């Protein structure tokens with residue numbers, strides 16, 4: 001296929017390279033980052049999008065996605081796929097999809113989980129929203145860049161799935177970290193804590209697969225001085241998107257709200273910026289109840 005790729009940062013560059021490696025012809029545009037090897041450089045987003053079978057975007061937020069969409073939609077041919085893999089607010093995803101459909105394009109919102117490692121290895125999970133036809137058009141590319149793509153329903157549902165998942169993840173990470181810090185103060189050995197919880201009803205992905213305690217459980221960012229991994233800043237972004245969505249549909253999400261407030265404090269007022277989101281554990285360790 002002929003593919004346009006807009007936004008070739010930490011995630012976009014390795015994703016685009018996997019498409020090149022699979023034999024696709026990829027033309028890219030980024031306002032700051034140089035093109036990775038094998039990707040042809042376009043002089044604008046519109047030029048990167050023009051005449052392509054599918055255009056993929058991997059951008060920082062909804063406002064930038066909307067601005068890029070305004071520029072590329074008029075340049076794209078009817079029937080082309082528009083696959084947005086960025087994590088953005090549900091409203092922006094639905095607005096951009098409506099605009100693309102009005103121009104006879106096939107839009108899919110398809111945020112990912114798996115991080116930079118998954119992008120490089122081609123093992124991302126895609127959560128997709130859009131019509132059957134649009135999903136089918138994007139599917140072969142999901143198969144190259146990822147290991148799984150779930151069609152979650154209409155436009156915006158991919159973003160909805162992503163922020164609900166990450167709201168659970170943020171809340172669960174906090175719960176796991178505060179329990180470890182409590183266990184420390186109660187004199188419980190961390191390995192014993194892991195051995196019990198990972199096989200008991202408190203188990204979770206954060207405990208079993210991404211344990212925030214160094215030297216315990218499988219290798220995780222905790223074993224690498226809390227270098228991300230998944231940065232606390234990105235968790236804060238996703239928790240804020242979850243609360244923005246909850247506000248828009250009047251959903252009561254007290255735990256998500258508390259998690260967003262705690263990550264905001266950690267990233268903006270304390271030393272959490274640039275650290276893995278599991279660094280909540282040393283944070284709790286260093287604190288008292290008051």
Ligand code: NAD
Pocket residue numbers: 006007008009010011012029030031032033045058059060061064067068085086087088112113114115116229230234237
């Ligand atoms: P990044 O900042 O490394 O990349 C974004 C790129 O977009 C940058 O290279 C930037 O120059 C470019 N850009 C900004 N405005 C542009 C414009 N108008 N036109 C063209 N290019 C423009 O971010 P990232 O880590 O690659 O994340 C991209 C998206 O993926 C975000 O929405 C993020 O939330 C999501 N995401 C990231 C991770 C992760 O672990 N990094 C995991 C899952 C999802």
